[in-house]
Amino acid sequence: MSHPTLGDAACPLQFGAYPMVDRTFLKSGHTPTLFSAFLYFDLSFMTWVLLGPLGVAVSKSFGLSPAQKGFMVAVPVLSGAVLRLVAGLMVDHIGPKRTGLILQLLVLAGLGAAWLLGVHSYNQVLILGLLLGVAGASFAVALPLASRWYPPEYQGLALGIAGAGNSGTALAALFAPSLAQAYGWQNVVGLAALPLAVAFVVYLIFAKDAPDRPPAKTLAQYLGVLKTHDAWWLMGLYGVTFGGFVGLSSSLTIYFNSEYGLTAVTAGFFTAACVFAGSFIRPVGGALADRFGGVRTLTVVYILAALGLALASFQQPSPWLALGLMMFSMVALGAGNGAVFQLAPQRFGKEIGVVTGLVGMTGGAGGFYLAASLGWAKQLTGSYQAGLLAFAGLALIALVGLLGVKARWRKTWPELAGAALRL
Numbered sequence: 001m002s003h004p005t006l007g008d009a010a011c012p013l014q015f016g017a018y019p020m021v022d023r024t025f026l027k028s029g030h031t032p033t034l035f036s037a038f039l040y041f042d043l044s045f046m047t048w049v050l051l052g053p054l055g056v057a058v059s060k061s062f063g064l065s066p067a068q069k070g071f072m073v074a075v076p077v078l079s080g081a082v083l084r085l086v087a088g089l090m091v092d093h094i095g096p097k098r099t100g101l102i103l104q105l106l107v108l109a110g111l112g113a114a115w116l117l118g119v120h121s122y123n124q125v126l127i128l129g130l131l132l133g134v135a136g137a138s139f140a141v142a143l144p145l146a147s148r149w150y151p152p153e154y155q156g157l158a159l160g161i162a163g164a165g166n167s168g169t170a171l172a173a174l175f176a177p178s179l180a181q182a183y184g185w186q187n188v189v190g191l192a193a194l195p196l197a198v199a200f201v202v203y204l205i206f207a208k209d210a211p212d213r214p215p216a217k218t219l220a221q222y223l224g225v226l227k228t229h230d231a232w233w234l235m236g237l238y239g240v241t242f243g244g245f246v247g248l249s250s251s252l253t254i255y256f257n258s259e260y261g262l263t264a265v266t267a268g269f270f271t272a273a274c275v276f277a278g279s280f281i282r283p284v285g286g287a288l289a290d291r292f293g294g295v296r297t298l299t300v301v302y303i304l305a306a307l308g309l310a311l312a313s314f315q316q317p318s319p320w321l322a323l324g325l326m327m328f329s330m331v332a333l334g335a336g337n338g339a340v341f342q343l344a345p346q347r348f349g350k351e352i353g354v355v356t357g358l359v360g361m362t363g364g365a366g367g368f369y370l371a372a373s374l375g376w377a378k379q380l381t382g383s384y385q386a387g388l389l390a391f392a393g394l395a396l397i398a399l400v401g402l403l404g405v406k407a408r409w410r411k412t413w414p415e416l417a418g419a420a421l422r423l
Contacts, residue, residue, distance in 0.1 A: 030149045034161060036207035037142040040100055041165025043199040044138035046172045047107060047192050048080055049073075051129055052250035052371075053176035053271065056257050056264035057185040062122045066258070070375010072122070073250040074368045075129035080136020081364025087140035088357015089219070095209045096145035100138070104200045107135045108193055115190030128189070136364060138165075140357040147345055147352055148210035159345070160286025160338040167279035169249040173271035177253065177264040225351050225358065230413075233405055234344055234355070235362035237298065240398040241336030243366015244305060244391055248330060249275050250371045255384060260319035270323050278330030285338030293423045294343035295406045301336035302399035305329055306392045313388035337363075343423070347413055366394075 051058065052073045059069050090099040110131035119128055146162035179188045225231045252274055256267035289297040308329030316322040340359070348355040370391050377387035410423050 030208060030210070032206040033149055033208050033210075034146050034158060036203045037146040037162040038165050039199045040104070040203050040207075041138050041142035041162060042168040042171070043165075043195050044104075044107065044135040044142075045165055045168030047111070047168075047196060048076055048132055048136035048138075049169045049246065049250045050132060050172050050176060050189070050192060051076060051125070052169075053173045053253045053264075053268050054180055054185045054188060055254045056177070056267070057180045058125060059254075061185070062125070064122065066378040067375045068122065069254055070251070070372050070378070072125055072129065073254070074247075074371035074375070075126050076132040076136060077246055077250055077364050077371055078368035079130045079133020080139075081133075081361045081368060083133050083137035084140040084360035084364060085354075085357045087137040088144075088354045088360070091141055091144050091357070092351070092354055095213060096141050096148075097203075097207050097209050100141040100145065100203055100207065101200075103134055103137055103141065104196065104203065107131070108196055108200065110134065111189055111193040111196070115186065115193070119186055119189070137360075139360040139363075143341065143356050143360075144352050145207060145209070147356075148213060154290070157283060157287050157290060159341040160283030164279055164282050166245065166249075166282060166334065166337070167276060169246070170272040170275035170279060173249070173253055173268045173275055175268075177268035181265060223354075225348065225354055230347050230409070231355060231358060233401065234340060234347070235359050237398055237402065238337070238340045238359045239362040239366035240391075240394050241298075241301065241305070241333050241340055242360070242363030243368075243370055244309070244333040244395070245278050245330060245337060246364065246367035247370025247374070247391075248326065248333075249278075250367065251374050252326065255374070256319060256322070258378065259315070259384065260322060262319060270319070270326075273323065274326045274330045277327045278334030281331050281334040282338040285335030286342050287338075288335065289339040289342035294339045294346075295402060295409065295423050297339040297342075298336055298402055299399065301332050301339060302395045302402070304332035305336065306395040306399070308332060309388050309392035309395065313385040313392070315383070315385075346423070347409075 055069055055073055058064070058072065064072065087099055087103060090102075110128075114128050114131070119125055142162050142165060143159055146158050150158040176185075176188055179191060183191070249271070252271040253264065253267045256262045256270045257264055262270065285297060285301070308325055312322060312325040312329060316325070341356075344355055344359060345352050370387065373390060374384050374387040378384050380386075406423070413423060
């Protein structure tokens, strides 16, 4: 079966002719799997960042300092980052569907145990955070599951749709604070298992592994990817875009509560608005990268993200202005997430499982750094400004690095792929 090339008029990403998702795109892959990957990713991310929206209530229960609150919301992010590498290895060895089923069962069991046994100290909250990290590893499963069904010209769009499961972090911010207020935050941990169970059933019935799954490799072959400079560059680029997205997703409820005196519920609504903006722009970022190239798209992304974070670091006269700046920053970061994963399968199509795990791991590590640094900045200086400015600086460093490698990528990647690529 032949597929339209990047230059064909049949490509749905050519503006003015076809919508981004048209019949050609739908026929090129497996829609039930794409939906299952999205739903699994979405509800897993809801669970992964649960401690962020619950942070105000948890802090009141245990009298936490700003640094403890920052570390509390950062632990699931770091745990998920490390486990993404494990999940990526499992995906390439036993397939994404089986890997996803195993991870979902572990998360359901962990939530059930935490709800039944209770969480009675700050240390136990951190243990819960480690368990929630298993949900964060869903990234390394959902994206390869979707990616392997679609040809190169639709990678940005397909992975953008699957990756829009980032919006699950908005669900946590939207509902967790009010549920905690009504039923207690520990019961919210148990309630989170209900939608996860629905996602598990959908995934079990509708998700399928692509027929052309590459053969399993040895551990040495997997880690051989790390010998290529391009893998490290993609890891660093995603460490900024996704790190900024998930770090802010985990921290903004506490940020709006602390900096602008909003109630936990209102702060959750503000956070949800930011996360929705960043999540649903991800497919657009992937589509723009398909159309204009991932390098060009990321160049704009890093400039806008650095600008937004730098402006947001200053105390604003109203929380609404602060909300607008954070939404602006999250839109830039969300588009960047889609653009990085337009690039990754073009360079590492045969190793997409382990590369997704590695790139996702550094994305989570970036989120851990941002969430933890915001807490430390608040405790040491009384403001989040230093943490936000430092991350804006990282965006500019990523921009300089990207500009330094783009010429080499445009020369060598098409030679490696044996085809024209949109970079």
